Amino acid sequence: MRELQILLRRFLAREISIDELQSEFALLLRGDPDLAGKAAAWLDAGEKDGLLSAAVCTALKSVLISHMASTSAGPSPGDSGIFDRLVMDADGPAAASSEPEAEPKNDSEAPVEASETFIRDPGATEIGTVPPETPPSADDGVLRIGSIVGGRYELMSQLGSGGMGRVYMARDRLRAEAQDRDPHVALKVLSEEFKQHPDSMIALQREVRRAQTLAHPNVITVHEFFRDGSNVYMTMELLKGNALDQLIQSNFANGTSYEQAWPIIEGVCHALQYGHDKGIVHSDIKPGNIFVCDDGSVKVLDLGISRPMTPTNVPNAEETVFDPGKRLGSLTPAYAALEMWYQDTPDPRDDIYALACVSYVLLTGVHPFDGASARDAKEQNLVPAKIDSVARGQWQALLRGLKFDRADRTLTVNKFRREMEPQAVVRRNRRYAALGTVAAVIVAGAIGMQYYTAAVEEAAMDDRGRMGTTGGPQAEGVVRTARPELTPEQTSEIESLLSLAAIQFELLGESSSAEELAYVLSQGPNNVVQLVDTVLQIDPGYEGAIETRQRVFDLYVERARQFESAEEYEQALLLTQNAEEVIHNSSAVLRMQRRICNSAPSACAAQ
Secondary structure, three states: OHHHHHHHHHHHOOOOOHHHHHHHHHHHHHHOOOHHHHHHHHHHHHHHOOOOOHHHHHHHHHHHHHHHHHOOOOOOHHHOOHHHHHHHHHHOOOOOOOOOOOOOOOOOOOOOOHHHHOOOOOOOOOOOOOOOOOOOEOOOOOOOOOOEEOOOEEEEEEEEEEOOEEEEEEEEHHHHHOOOOOOEEEEEEEOHHHHHOOOHHHHHHHHHHHHHOOOOOOEOOEEEEEEEOOEEEEEEOOOOEEEHHHHHHOOOOOOOOHHHHHHHHHHHHHHHHHHHHOOOOOOOOOHHHEEEEOOOOEEEOOOOOOOOOOOOOOOOOOOOEOOOOOOOOOEOOOOOOHHHHOOOOOOHHHHHHHHHHHHHHHHHOOOOOOOOOHHHHHHOOOOOOOOOOOOHHHHHHHHHHOOOOHHHOOOOHHHHHHHHOHHHHHHHHHHHHHHHHHHHHHHOOOOOHHHHHHHHHHHHHHHHHHHOOOOHHHOOOOOOOOOOOOOHHHHHHHHHHHHHHHHHHHOOOOOOOHHHHHHHHHHOOOOHHHHHHHHHHHOOOOHHHHHHHHHHHHHHHHHHHHHHHOOOHHHHHHHHHHHHHHOOOOHHHHHHHHHHHHHOHHHHOOO
């Protein structure tokens, strides 16, 4: 028995295939005449307790049947009835025997306790076994554990079910034959509602083909679409982890922190934006279609397959409702945007409404409108309760995403992501500190304006003489040093730093205050100037970094002029001071500071 247990461990560790398991088991049986009876009892106990899957037991019992039928000696007297019981098990659940089971001859032949010997098979199931010699196909339309679908996929266990159908873990026998280290896939059989639709095959084939084009880390990979008998199937990568709806019911029942929620929200954002860029609107975003893998990665399911449809009156639950008589598609009442209820043309903003709902549920554990649909929530003038754990800007982003009317909703997923990302929290908090600093500058009037004006004039007098010096990247008219030879690692690091700098620029808009500009460009974590300085430490003459520094300077000057024209002198002065730190002794900046001081002496009084 120890040899059989070791053999099974090797199989469960994916060191050998199911065919190799059967072959080596047959060798063990031929080498030990007493093994057959003990193995049969052992397999029966393991399957009954759910510690071994029906598929594994079926494969091993088929070897036992062949061995015992071909052995002239047959089973030993103490094992009488085992052969018949194996055959009965192969045809269906074993009938209760009227004869008492034989007692084990001695301790060495007694089945060992399951807790000590069985290795739990991840595909274990309580469903009965299936015919061993020729595994059942799905031609009769009935799927069983052990069924062979499409002549290739062996159903190992059922993973779940929903409105679209049932999902199984299946073993791809072709991959196993090619000795693939992981021959398992997820196989979805579509529901009867889909099959009733006259255009279901055509529509689903088109949608699966679209899904196959979405090669993205946050989108589940779709392999194949096919029909076997009366059933329609699709195969996908097998994920290990938990669907978000399961996590919300358990770990996140009372909501979770922003720090935990953000990676999930961000992953969904990346997946949806990728789909939108490809012209695909998901139309059925909900916790059940979001999967959090064991490694922390996030996958969106059914992207490119779910489409809007005519809704029916159903309870406000996370249940996808299908209408086979009209357009093939889906709608989840609690997460469907208002326009989906009226069958408007799919729009990316439909996904944004659902994404905002999911984000709210993730952060609080409850639906923003207590599970009510957008249609009912609008009729009842429902308003979501404020989430205190997020910053003001993030809360406003959620509210914009939850707008009932599409025209009022956030325009793109990227914009929703930028408004929800962690940097926004710090930036908003720093705004108050920066405003306090500006207020202190204005209030403190101890130093007269003449001192500041004199300092400006003196600096301006000497400005022309300094501009021609080789002061590195911090001076106008810079003389760029020779480029060093960069290693691939340095080149990759530089590209990453400048990419992050480009993302920081995207945080800014026309309505950004001087404090926000200063925070993103010069003061906050991973600010642009800091990133540029890091690049220039690697390569002092790197053109991209020098150009980025110049862009920071130009943006400061441009926005300072706008604030000056609007007579917002304190903000204009703050920006000129930051510009001067980026590129020293610029005559354009010094002239602007002089104008500001002439127009608003109080703004310069403390300088």
